[in-house]
Amino acid sequence: MPSANAQGRTYGTGLAGQSRRHLSDRAIQNLFIWPTLLLLIAMNLFPLLYSLYLSFTNFLAVQNKPPGWVGFANFGSILNTPDMWRYFATTGRYALMSVGAQTVIGFSLAMLVRRKFFGSGLITTLILVPMMVSPVVVGMFWKMIYNPNFGFFNFILGAGDPAKGVDMLASKFFGVSTPGLALFAVVIVDVWQWSPFVMLLVLSGLNAIPEYLYEAAAIDRASPWFQFRRITLPQVAPLLLIAVLFRTIEAFKSFDLVMGMTGGGPGEQTELIAVNLYRQAFLGSFKTGYSSALAYIILIIIIAASNMYIKYLNQIKGEA
C-alpha cells in the first residue's frame, strides 16, 4: 500500500510487476530446448536406431531389394572374421602409440613454455597451428613430405638415393620391407598434430598451481625432482588423464588422416577400423547391413570409453 514516510516521500506505489503478457519460465524453457533436442533426436538418435535395425538385416544400399532379416548373422560374421580382429588390433596399436607419444611430448612442451619469456605467448599460439589444419589436408601434405623421391623426410634422414632411402608409406626402411612402418608414419603425423592439444591442457593445469607452494619449497631447499613429483605432477595429473582419455577416443575414430595419407595401405597396414567401415559401407558392394553391425560394435566400444571419460570429468568437477 503506498504510504508517505516522515519526509513525505511515497513508497510502495507498485511500479513493479507490470502486467504485460510475457512468456513464463516454463514456456521459455521449452522454447529454448526443444528445437535443439528435436534436431538431435532426428539426426542422431533416429539414425542410430535405424542403424541398429539395419545391423540385423542383409541390406545392400545399391540394390533395391527391401532389407531382409538375418538376426545376429552380421555380428557373428564380423566376430569370426580374423581380418576384423586385425583391424581392431591395428587401431588399438595406433591409439596406444599415438596417445602415448602425444602425452609425453605435449607434457614436455607445456613444461617448456610455462614460464614467461620473450615471445612465449607467440610461440604458444604458433604451436597450435598443426591442430587447426584439416586432418585430411595434413595427411595429404605429409604424404608429400614422406615421398621417397622428392619428400623432405627422406632427404633429412640423409639418404641421397631414393631407392635406398626410407619409404615410410610403403613400409620400406632403407630398402628393407618393414611392416608396421607405415602405421608408425601415420602415428608420427597424428602426434605432430595433437601434441599441442595436450600441451594446452597441461599448461592450464600448470598455470593453476599457486606460486606459494614453490616458494615454500625454495625455503625448504627442495630438489627440483621433489618439486616436480610432489607439487607439479599431482596438480597436473587429472588434466593429463582427461587429455589421454579424450585423445584415445579420438584415435579410435580416426579416419580423415589415414584417408588423406594412405587410404589404408600399403596392403592393410594402416587400415584402421573406421576406414574399413567406410570401405564396407560406401565402396564396393555397399554392404549396409553388415557395416551397420560393425558400426555398432565400434559404437559400443566408444560409448564405454566415453562413459569412463565423462564419469572421470564429473569426479574432477566434484573435487574442484
Next chain:
Amino acid sequence: MATIELKKVEKRFGEAYAVKPLDLTIRDGEFVALLGPSGCGKTTTLRMISGLEAVTGGKILLNGTDVTWKHPSERDLAFVFQFYALYSHLSVRQNIAFPLQAQGMKSAAIQKRLQEVVDILRIGHLLRARPGKLAGGDQQRVALARALVRRPAAFLMDEPLGALDAELRESMRAEIKNLHIAQHATTVYVTHDQVEAMAMGDRIVVMSSAEVQQVGTPVEVYYNPANLFVARFIGSPGMNLVSGRLSGGAVQLPGKNRYAVPAAWNKALAEGLGGQEEVVLGFRPEAARVARDGALAGEVYASDMHGAYTVLHVNINENEIVHIRGDRQESYAIGTSVRFDLDPQMVRFFNPRTEEAVRQEAAR
C-alpha cells in the same frame, strides 16, 4: 636467536617504489609487526628479508652477516604463509619432517625434533592425516610446526591468520604469541589488522604507500602517532582529526567551536607549526567526554552501543563527524545537542601541511 638489520632496503619497479629505502633493526627475541593497508609494502619487505623477493637496493643482515643475496633456504629463516603452503601429497608428519630431511639430518634426530614440535603445538593426533583434510586452524598449526622444527634464527609470518574465521583468529593469535614468548623467537609478522598488531607486537612498524610511517611500541603508536596516517589507522575507530585555525591561544574549529589550547602545548605549537595558523586537532574517542557545560558542542548523528560504553557520532559542523564516548547510562536521540570536553593530557596536534605530529618537548 637473531638480530635482523635492514639497511636502506628498497624495491623498485621501474620508476615506482614498492618499498622506499627502509632502515630497521629487529632485536633478538623481538616480535615486530609490519602493519599497514594493502599495497603499502609490508609483504614485499617481509619477502625481501626471506629472499622470496630480490631487493633493488640496500642490505639485509642477519646477526651481522650479509644475506641479501643468499638462497632463501640458506638464510636460516622460516616463513609461514597465509595459505599454509603445505605439500598436499605428503602426510602431516612428512610435511614437518621435510625441511630437516632436505638439510640431511639423520632420522633419529628428526624424530626427536618432530616430537618436540608436535608436543608444543599439540598436533600429535594429526600426524598421519593429509593436510587437505584438516581444518584451517589445524593446517596453520602444521605450517607453524614446519617452521618451528627448523629452529631458525627468526620466523617470518605473512598474514598467517588471514585465511581463518574471526573466532579462530583470536585464539590462534594468543597461541602464536605464547609460542613466541616460550621460544624467545625473533619474529617478523605482517598484518593489515591493527588490532592484531597492537595485541601481538613488541614494536609495530606502520607502513603506508611504500614508506614507513612510524616505528614504535603499541603504546607509543597509539598515544603518540607520528603523523595523520598513523593517527587515523590505529584504533577503532581511529583518532578524530579536525582542522582548525590557531588564534589567540585557541583553535578555531569549523562551526562555532573554539578549543582553548592547553598551556603545555603553546610553546610546542609555536615552534612546530612554524608560524602558520592552520592546525589539526586530534583526540581519540575516549579522550572526549560528554559534559553538560563542555567546551565543544555538536549534534548527535548516530550512536553505537558497545556494551560497556556508547560511541556517539557527533556532527560538529555540517557533516563533520567526530566520535566521542558517551555516558552509557544515558540515551541520546538523533538530533540531540550535546556538549563535550577533551582530556588535555590526551589531546594531540598535527601540522596539516607536513601531516606530522607536533611534539611536545617531553614527548620526543
Next chain:
Amino acid sequence: MSRFEERGPRFPVAHPTRVDKVHPRARAARRVVAFVALLVTIIMLLPVLIMGITAFKTRGDVMVSPPKVLFKPSIEGFVYLFTERAVANAARLEVLEKEALEGKISLFDRIALASGQEITGPSSYVFRLLNSVIIAGISTVCSVVLGLFAAYAFSRFKVPGKDDLMFFILSTRMLPAVVVTIPLFLMYRQLGLHDRHLGMIILYTVFNLSFSVWLLKGFIDEIPKEYEEAALVDGYTRLQAFFRIVLPQAVTGIAATTVFCLIFAWNEYAFSLMLTSQRARTAPVSIATMMGRGGIEWTAIAAGSLGFLIPVVIVTFALRKYLLRGITFGAIRG
C-alpha cells in the same frame, strides 16, 4: 656461486622475482629454455612451411630429388587449382602464343600456356570452396544460436533429466562419423537431401550443437545468476534479462564457441565425402582427390591446402584468446 652471494646481480632486478632466480645459473637456464622452445616451434611448423613453399613451386620444381629449397616462385599451383583447362591443339597454341607475345593475355593464361593448355573456366574447386564457406558459415551460426538458447535453459532452469540429457548431447559428439553416416545416407537419399546444401548444413549444425551446448553451458554457468535475478525483481521479463544481461556477458564464450564450430565445420571431411557428390561437396574432399594429367598434382594440392589453411590461421590468431579459453574450458569443464 659465492661471488653472486656477495655482490648480487649486476643490474637491479626491477620485477618481482626470487633471489635464487636472479642467480646467473638460473638466468642462463632460462635462456636455454627459450632457445629450445624456439627451436621446437620451428620444427613443429616445418611441415606447414614446406607445404607453403610447395604451393609456389612449379610442377617441375616439386618432383625433384633432393628437394629444392631455393627456387623461382610461381603461381602455377593456384592456376591449376582454380581453373579448368583443356589441352589446346597445335593451331590454337600458335594463336595463343602470338597473343602472348603481344601481351594480350593474362598472367594466368600464360602459365597454362606453358604446359600447352588454355583456360576454359573456373574449376570445380572454386565451387567447392564456395560450398565450404556457405555450409560452414551457416551451420556455425545455427549451432551457436541454438546452442546458446539450449545452454541458457540448461544452466538456469531445473530441466527434468538434465544430467541425462547433457550426457546424451555430449555423447553424440563421441560418435565416429561413419557410424552415423550409414543410416543418414539412406535417410537423405529418401528425403532428397543427399548432396544438397541444406542436408549438409543441418548435419553440421547438429554435430556442432553437442559441442556448443556443452561449451556455452559452461560459460553461462560462470555468469552469476544474481544479475538476472536482480533484473527480474526490477520488473524485466526473463527474455529481456536474457538478451540484455546474459548475452553481453557471454560474448567471450560465444566467440570461443564460434571459433571452434567454425574450425570444425570448415575442416570437416568424412561427412562431406560420404554424403555429397557433385553439388554440395566441400573443399577438403576436393583437395584430397586432385588428380591431374600426370598423376597427383602436388602444387595444386599444396596451393589448395595453403589457401584452405590460411583463413583458419587468421581466425586462430585473431581470436586466440578465446580459442585457448575454449579448449581448456571445453575439455576440463566437459
